[in-house]
Structures are given as C-alpha cells and as structure tokens.
Amino acid sequence: MARKAARNPVKLSRKKITPANGGKPAGSAAKWSGRFTEPVDELVKRFTASVSFDARLAPYDIAGSIAHARMLAARGVLSAGDLADIERGMAKIREEIASGNFNWSIDAEDVHLNIERRLTALVGDAGKRLHTGRSRNDQVATDIRLWLRDQIDRIDDRLADLQDALVSQAERHAAVVMPGFTHLQPAQPVSFGHHMLAYFEMLDRDRERFTDCRSRLNRLPLGAAALAGTSYPIDRAQVARELLFDGLCANSLDAVSDRDFAIEFCHAAALTMVHLSRFCEELVLWASPRFGFINLPDRFCTGSSIMPQKKNPDVPELVRGKSGRVVGHLMALLTLMKSQPLAYNKDNQEDKEPLFDTADTLDSCLAVMAGLVADMTPMVASMRSAALEGFTTATDLADYLVRKGMPFRDAHEAVALAVKEAESRHCDLSGLPLADLRKFAAAINDDVFAVLTPEGSMHSRRHPGGTAPAQVRAAAARARQRMKRRVR
Numbered sequence: 175m176a177r178k179a180a181r182n183p184v185k186l187s188r189k190k191i192t193p194a195n196g197g198k199p200a201g202s203a204a205k206w207s208g209r210f211t212e213p214v215d216e217l218v219k220r221f222t223a224s225v226s227f228d229a230r231l232a233p234y235d236i237a238g239s240i241a242h243a244r245m246l247a248a249r250g251v252l253s254a255g256d257l258a259d260i261e262r263g264m265a266k267i268r269e270e271i272a273s274g275n276f277n278w279s280i281d282a283e284d285v286h287l288n289i290e291r292r293l294t295a296l297v298g299d300a301g302k303r304l305h306t307g308r309s310r311n312d313q314v315a316t317d318i319r320l321w322l323r324d325q326i327d328r329i330d331d332r333l334a335d336l337q338d339a340l341v342s343q344a345e346r347h348a349a350v351v352m353p354g355f356t357h358l359q360p361a362q363p364v365s366f367g368h369h370m371l372a373y374f375e376m377l378d379r380d381r382e383r384f385t386d387c388r389s390r391l392n393r394l395p396l397g398a399a400a401l402a403g404t405s406y407p408i409d410r411a412q413v414a415r416e417l418l419f420d421g422l423c424a425n426s427l428d429a430v431s432d433r434d435f436a437i438e439f440c441h442a443a444a445l446t447m448v449h450l451s452r453f454c455e456e457l458v459l460w461a462s463p464r465f466g467f468i469n470l471p472d473r474f475c476t477g478s479s480i481m482p483q484k485k486n487p488d489v490p491e492l493v494r495g496k497s498g499r500v501v502g503h504l505m506a507l508l509t510l511m512k513s514q515p516l517a518y519n520k521d522n523q524e525d526k527e528p529l530f531d532t533a534d535t536l537d538s539c540l541a542v543m544a545g546l547v548a549d550m551t552p553m554v555a556s557m558r559s560a561a562l563e564g565f566t567t568a569t570d571l572a573d574y575l576v577r578k579g580m581p582f583r584d585a586h587e588a589v590a591l592a593v594k595e596a597e598s599r600h601c602d603l604s605g606l607p608l609a610d611l612r613k614f615a616a617a618i619n620d621d622v623f624a625v626l627t628p629e630g631s632m633h634s635r636r637h638p639g640g641t642a643p644a645q646v647r648a649a650a651a652r653a654r655q656r657m658k659r660r661v662r
C-alpha cells in the first residue's frame with residue numbers, strides 16, 4: 175500500500191455555487207438512475223460531491239476494491255476473466271492517478287464512483303460487476319481506516335524523531351542548571367535535560383494513544399455492504415487478511431456508521447498538539463531576550479519587515495496556533511457523530527476534511543519541531559544566573575534544617591524570614607553572612623553554603639524521576655531503550 179498518497183491529486187474547476195447556476199438542471203446531465211424523473215440539480219450536485227477532497231483516498235479505494243474482487247472470484251461470484259479485467263483496469267487507473275492524468279469529475283460525486291466509472295470505461299462489464307455484494311458505505315469505512323492506519327504509522331515515526339531530538343538534548347545538557355517554575359515563578363533549580371525529558375514522556379504517552387487507536391481501528395468493515403450485510407457467499411476473513419486487518423467489524427450496522435476511530439485519532443492528535451503548544455509557549459518565552467534561555471537556529475526563525483533587529487520564533491508560535499485548529503477538528507467530529515441514528519448517514523461525509531487536516535497539521539508540526547529541537551542551544555550562563563534569582567534554593571535550606579533536627583514546618587517559617595531579610599538586602603540567601611543566617615536558625619553552620627548553590631540543589635535530588643544529572647543521564651538511557659523496543 176502506498177505510504178504516501180499524493181495530498182491533492184484532484185484538479186477540478188472550482189466554479190462557484192450560486193443561486194444563478196443552481197436551481198435548474200444542466201441540459202445534458204444524466205439522471206442518477208431510472209428511478210429519477212430529472213437530473214440532479216447543479217447546485218445539489220456541487221453541494222453533495224466530495225471528490226475534491228476524498229480523491230486522496232484513491233490508493234486505498236483501489237486496494238480495497240481489488241481485495242474485494244479477488245474474494246468474489248475465489249468464492250465463484252466473479253469469473254477469473256472478470257477478475258483479470260478488474261486488476262488490469264485498476265493498474266491503469268493507479269497509474270493515471272499517480273501521473274495526474276486521471277479525469278476527476280463531480281458528475282461521479284466521490285472517489286469511489288469516479289474510479290468505478292473509469293474502470294467500466296476501461297474494461298466494460300467486469301467493471302460493472304465490481305460493486306457486487308458491496309456498498310459505498312462499507313467501502314468508504316474501509317478506505318478511511320486504511321488511510322488512517324498509514325497516517326498513524328507515519329505520525330508515530332515523526333513522534334519518534336522528535337523524541338530522539340529531546341533525548342539528545344537531555345544527554346548533552348544533563349548537568350546544565352536552570353530555574354524550574356511553578357506559577358511561572360522561580361521555584362527550584364532543575365536540569366535542562368530533565369526539562370527536555372518531561373516532553374519525552376508526554377510524547378511517549380501520545381504514541382501509546384495512537385497505537386491504541388490503531389489497534390481498535392484495524393478491523394474490516396467490508397461485508398457490511400449498505401448496512402445489513404449481503405446475501406452473496408462472501409469470505410470476509412480473506413479480505414481482512416489481504417488488507418492486513420487484524421479482524422472483522424463484528425456488526426454490520428456499526429461497521430458502516432461509527433466514526434469513533436476517527437474521533438479517537440483526533441483526540442490523540444489534539445492532545446499531542448496541546449503538548450506541543452506547552453513546549454512552544456516555553457520556547458517562545460525562552461527565546462525572548464527577557465529570558466535569554468535558548469538560542470533558536472536562524473534557519474528556523476524569521477525577521478521583521480520593519481524592525482531590523484528582530485529574530486522571531488515564528489515556528490513555535492505557529493505550532494502553538496495550529497493546536498487551536500486541531501482541537502477544533504476534534505469538536506467538529508464529536509458534534510458530527512452526536513445523535514446520528516443507525517446506520518450510515520451522509521453526515522459522515524463531513525468526517526474527511528477535519529480528519530485529513532488533523533493528520534496533515536500534526537505531521538508538519540512534528541516534522542518542523544524535530545528539526546528545531548535538534549539544533550537549538552541552551553544559553554547555559556543566563557539559565558544559571560536566572561537559577562540564582564528568586565531564592566530557588568530556599569527549600570534546600572529548609573531541608574538542611576530538617577536534617578539538623580528541626581520540624582519541617584518550623585524550618586519553612588525560619589527560611590521564609592531569611593528570604594524576607596535577603597530580599598530587603600537585595601541579595602541571594604547565599605549572600606547573607608553566616609552570622610545573620612544563624613539568627614533565623616541556630617543550627618546553621620558553614621556547611622550550609624554547599625546546599626545553597628543551584629548545582630548543590632539539583633544534584634541532591636537523586637532518586638529515579640529526580641533532576642540530579644546522574645538520574646537524568648540514566649533516564650535518557652532508559653528512554654533510548656524504550657524507543658528501541660517499540661514494535662508496531
């Protein structure tokens with residue numbers, strides 16, 4: 175199956191739909207079938223057509239049709255000659271689509287009817303027999319699942335690339351100290367590498383969610399036909415095997431109608447984008463001279479048309495912004511599905527654009543972030559001096575007093591008073607002379623200064639999950655192992 179289907183294989187004349195060209199049937203237009211007394215209104219034809227966006231399902235539609243035809247032939251429903259014609263015709267269609275020579279038309283509404291119509295033009299009656307025992311309802315449900323399965327695999331690779339960049343930063347900068355924040359106020363010193371690995375963990379859970387979604391979507395809808403199944407002696411297991419599905423959708427009504435797998439995908443994507451937006455928010459702040467924590471590679475930044483000094487972090491800003499549309503697509507699909515009676519409804523045609531845009535947006539965001547993260551540089555000196563501001567080692571002083579026997583709540587209060595004193599003298603806790611520190615707690619000795627440095631604080635948190643550089647290096651090594659062990 176083609177891993178990368180062309181994104182926009184369709185060129186259609188984009189005639190605007192207006193009441194002026196709607197309302198009356200086009201002169202030569204054909205009727206939908208003999209059941210109808212007049213051709214479809216031009217306005218309705220344009221309104222109901224989906225080929226302008228669902229043509230990208232073509233490679234999957236063809237694969238699904240061939241698997242269906244082979245099964246029908248194996249069960250004696252189609253002749254060997256018909257199967258050979260269908261396979262030959264589909265090979266030609268595949269080639270026409272790939273080379274941009276396929277004539278897509280809204281007269282045939284969607285990707286499925288366009289391909290079937292062309293097949294019939296190429297091979298005659300065999301083309302007309304392809305749709306035996308099948309409906310566009312189970313056909314489209316199959317196509318989207320196949321397409322989405324490939325998207326998930328590609329996105330998993332992209333997530334792994336970004337994780338790889340994060341782990342590399344963590345390995346390189348495990349001992350680089352920076353202020354950690356709560357409420358965006360300086361809180362306690364942490365390792366820059368530790369901070370990077372926090373995002374590794376978020377992305378790892380995102381990967382699990384996509385893998386989980388893949389396992390549930392990888393069931394075959396074909397055989398459900400329109401909604402009730404089919405009277406032909408079909409072999410669904412054969413089709414499932416050929417299309418690499420892990421099993422069959424167990425209920426025909428459910429198979430053609432639910433799009434929960436698409437919603438799950440959009441949920442996993444929205445959550446991933448939310449994670450990226452948090453990271454991007456930090457990168458934007460850190461790249462500002464007010465923070466000066468990070469240098470973004472020039473090739474990932476843009477300038478200003480008026481202010482010559484500007485180097486703007488457009489990439490993280492855009493990723494942060496794009497999180498909005500992906501979250502929006504999730505809401506769109508949830509709302510689309512809500513209250514739909516069984517089984518298939520045309521509402522479901524509206525699943526495609528949000529779903530496609532979600533996958534495209536996530537893919538491009540992950541790709542650009544992997545490049546940016548791989549080549550960004552922490553500004554070690556300014557992060558360290560920021561870690562010295564804001565009394566980030568106050569907790570370490572309290573912990574020191576606890577080790578000397580003071581109850582934690584008393585230690586907390588003693589240090590709070592010491593901070594107040596240091597603040598009024600415009601110095602750090604380590605800037606207070608020992609004699610003055612001892613006014614707040616007599617237990618303080620000259621060994622206190624080791625715990626008051628950002629490095630001392632960072633190195634002291636040496637349990638698994640902690641920020642001590644040795645722990646960060648060990649966590650990075652485990653992260654590499656976890657990435658290696660992952661199997662699809």
Ligand code: ARG
Binds near residue numbers: 228284522
């Ligand atoms: N284009 C349709 C979709 O995307 C295909 C199924 C249409 N089926 C039908 N009975 N109208 O959902």
